[in-house]
Amino acid sequence: MVKAYDWMVKCTPQTEWIEHKGILLWLAFFFIELGAGAYFVGSFFNSLPAKGIGWLLCGLLGGGLHFLYLGRPFRFYRMVVRPQTSWISRGMIFVSLFLLLGFINIVLGFFSITSSILSVLTIVLSFLVVIYGGFAMCCINGIPLWNTALLPIIYVASGLWGGAGITLGVAVAKGSAQMLTGVEEWVHLLLISFIILLFTYLISINYGTIAAKTSISEIIKGKGWYIFWIVVVIIGIGIPVIAMMTGSRSTPAAILYLTLLCELLGDLGMRYLILKYGFYNPLIPKTT
Amino acid sequence: MARWGMVINLNKCIGCYGCMVACKQEHYLPPKIFWGRVLVSEAGKFPSVKKLIYPVLCNHCKDAACVNVCPTGASIKREDGIVIIDYDKCVGCRYCVMACPYQQRTFYGDDSTQYFPGQGFTEWEMIGKELFPLQEGTVVKCTFCAERIDAGIKRGLKPGVDRNATPACVNACPAKARYFGDLDDPESEIARLVSERKAFQLGPEFGTNPSVYYIIR
Ligand code: SF4
Ligand code: SF4
Numbered sequence: 354m355v356k357a358y359d360w361m362v363k364c365t366p367q368t369e370w371i372e373h374k375g376i377l378l379w380l381a382f383f384f385i386e387l388g389a390g391a392y393f394v395g396s397f398f399n400s401l402p403a404k405g406i407g408w409l410l411c412g413l414l415g416g417g418l419h420f421l422y423l424g425r426p427f428r429f430y431r432m433v434v435r436p437q438t439s440w441i442s443r444g445m446i447f448v449s450l451f452l453l454l455g456f457i458n459i460v461l462g463f464f465s466i467t468s469s470i471l472s473v474l475t476i477v478l479s480f481l482v483v484i485y486g487g488f489a490m491c492c493i494n495g496i497p498l499w500n501t502a503l504l505p506i507i508y509v510a511s512g513l514w515g516g517a518g519i520t521l522g523v524a525v526a527k528g529s530a531q532m533l534t535g536v537e538e539w540v541h542l543l544l545i546s547f548i549i550l551l552f553t554y555l556i557s558i559n560y561g562t563i564a565a566k567t568s569i570s571e572i573i574k575g576k577g578w579y580i581f582w583i584v585v586v587i588i589g590i591g592i593p594v595i596a597m598m599t600g601s602r603s604t605p606a607a608i609l610y611l612t613l614l615c616e617l618l619g620d621l622g623m624r625y626l627i628l629k630y631g632f633y634n635p636l637i638p639k640t641t
Numbered sequence: 642m643a644r645w646g647m648v649i650n651l652n653k654c655i656g657c658y659g660c661m662v663a664c665k666q667e668h669y670l671p672p673k674i675f676w677g678r679v680l681v682s683e684a685g686k687f688p689s690v691k692k693l694i695y696p697v698l699c700n701h702c703k704d705a706a707c708v709n710v711c712p713t714g715a716s717i718k719r720e721d722g723i724v725i726i727d728y729d730k731c732v733g734c735r736y737c738v739m740a741c742p743y744q745q746r747t748f749y750g751d752d753s754t755q756y757f758p759g760q761g762f763t764e765w766e767m768i769g770k771e772l773f774p775l776q777e778g779t780v781v782k783c784t785f786c787a788e789r790i791d792a793g794i795k796r797g798l799k800p801g802v803d804r805n806a807t808p809a810c811v812n813a814c815p816a817k818a819r820y821f822g823d824l825d826d827p828e829s830e831i832a833r834l835v836s837e838r839k840a841f842q843l844g845p846e847f848g849t850n851p852s853v854y855y856i857i858r
Contacts, residue, residue: 361697361744362682369735424733424778431713431732435845441736442712494706495742579828632790633744636843637682637695 364567364632367496368458371628377422379628380622382486383621385415385448386508389482390516392455394539395523396476396533401462403480408459410519411482440492444485451478483512496631497565503554504627510550511620514543518613525606541597542615548590551623564632569629580622643766644703644722645785645800646824646852647811648834649696651758653818656681656694663813664698667786669769672754674747676783677810696819698810699745699783700843700851707737707746715779722824722852723785731779738780742847745782746778754775786810 356366370378388411395403420426425429433449436442454558455478458471487505494500517539524532572581596604596612656679664677665669677698691752699722708716708724716737738746755762760780762770775781777798786808793799793806800806801822802824805840827836831854834840840854 358681360678360680360681365744367739369738374750422734424735424750424780425731425776428713428730428732429731431715433712434714435712438709439712439736441710441734445712489736490739492710493739495740495744495844521646633742634844635682636697636743637680637693638841638843 359498361633361636363635364564365635366629367631367633370631371625374422375628377418379625380621381415381418381422383415383624384410384418385513385514386483386486387617387620388412388415389479390512390514391452392451392516392534393476393479393483394513394516394520396472396479397539398524398535400523400532401459402527403516404455404462405459406519406523407479407516408452408455411448412456414553416448416452416526425602440485440489441610444482444489447478447481447485451482453474454478462601480509483516484509490627495633497561497630497634498558498568498627501554501558503550503557507547507550507554507623510543510547510563511623514540514547515617515620517543518616522610522613525609537600540593544590544593544597548594551585553591562634564569568630568632571632575630577630580626584622585626588615589622592616593619614626642720642825643823644721644825644852645701645790645801646822646831646835646854647698647785647808648831648840648854648856649819650820651694651855651857654679654694654696654814655816655818656692657815659813659815660696660810660819663809664783667809668773668784669765671749671752671766671769671775672756674749674775676745676781677840695843695855696810696845697743697745698753698853699741699785700743700849700853701785702849702851704848704850706740706847706849710736710740712736719787721784721790723787723790724782725784725787726780726782728776728779728781731776733778733780735780742844742849747774747782748779749775749777749779749781759782801829810856 388407391407392404432445455475458475487508490499491504521536558565592615680692680695692788715727790800798806811821820831822831838856842851
């Protein structure tokens, strides 16, 4: 915690979106994007269970946690009035439409009724739900760690990667070899993209302002080092990379599920670090 | 229409925290809530060290980031440039808190906090809850003493000139380091100070165009 006399005199971390009740928002963003990602990937493999799990994660867990985070939760319906300038407004609209149309699509799918318009619409909406969190953060120019176009792309990669992981889990449970091969390709591609994007992001931010450098140094060698190196790099990336090299065919289902858990833990860890170490630049100009 | 603004002369400011206390007192602000603050820092290396004192408050930015991101329309920019929050509309999403690069907004999460914990609210706190009721679960910030300005104008007073139409922090400053007035009126003292005294704003790179300026001579 920053000392009272250092507040905005030195680099100051944001706290509202990660400390105390802020923890709920961290989890909400994670589940909303993971759920929408699972729906998105599941749609390409026509997997009703993956879409259903995605919908539940997004709506019940993500939406529920977001609702609980609000200071005045029962006014949540007011959050849609400024879509022209506010990403939270846009996000609320995307999430609400996705949950409504996604639910109808899943119920129709349950009765083997297909509507291609509804399917396309829900796929587009699920993608918009995956990206809005990143955009909501990257437009905040006071926090250099967030204020980069790479952030929404990383969130898309991680949301879809997690979603592909869940779909892979469904394929393993169903024992569908064809689906397994297809989803595995998605998982590998998204894993590689995620690694490249994450490290490009961290390196590029390090060339920014003092707050940007402070963020990166706190993540890599400061208070967040163990989350970064152990949770994100070793558990979240290292184990899935080993699993990727082994291939899912020869791997027992339990190990695959464990890998999925590692992947999700890594994603959670990365999101925690990005929120926790979002610093504002000091207010006092250097040259006075 | 006027665009209310403030100029702070850093050379005159003595870092007494008078403005900060005056603001707390004027609005009966609860514990841990500050609408104005005084930042103290140092520059240089021993033996030539300079103490930097910056009083800060909401800048009532012309292009306010907080207003742009607010999803409910609770953050409002009035015609006279003052940025206010409609507590009845705020959902407490804190997006505005994130978006303000000057960190001038605070989430008011618990209205049971007392100055003397366990001893009940003081009379002063009780009066505050009636006169300036904040809403638990919403975001709060400096209002440029909009209520003083509005009431003063109704009585034919001039903000920045007449004390009863001027923000409390300006009135309280013993060093007379703060000036208040209409930035759009070229005849006003603050418009003259801004144009003649190389006034600068904090964080110009954020593109918010603050209505609070600083001068150093
Ligand atoms: S200083 Fe911050 S809270 Fe005040 S108007 Fe500017 S952006 Fe909004
Ligand atoms: S906390 Fe309130 S004022 Fe701030 S962005 Fe959310 S709804 Fe608007």
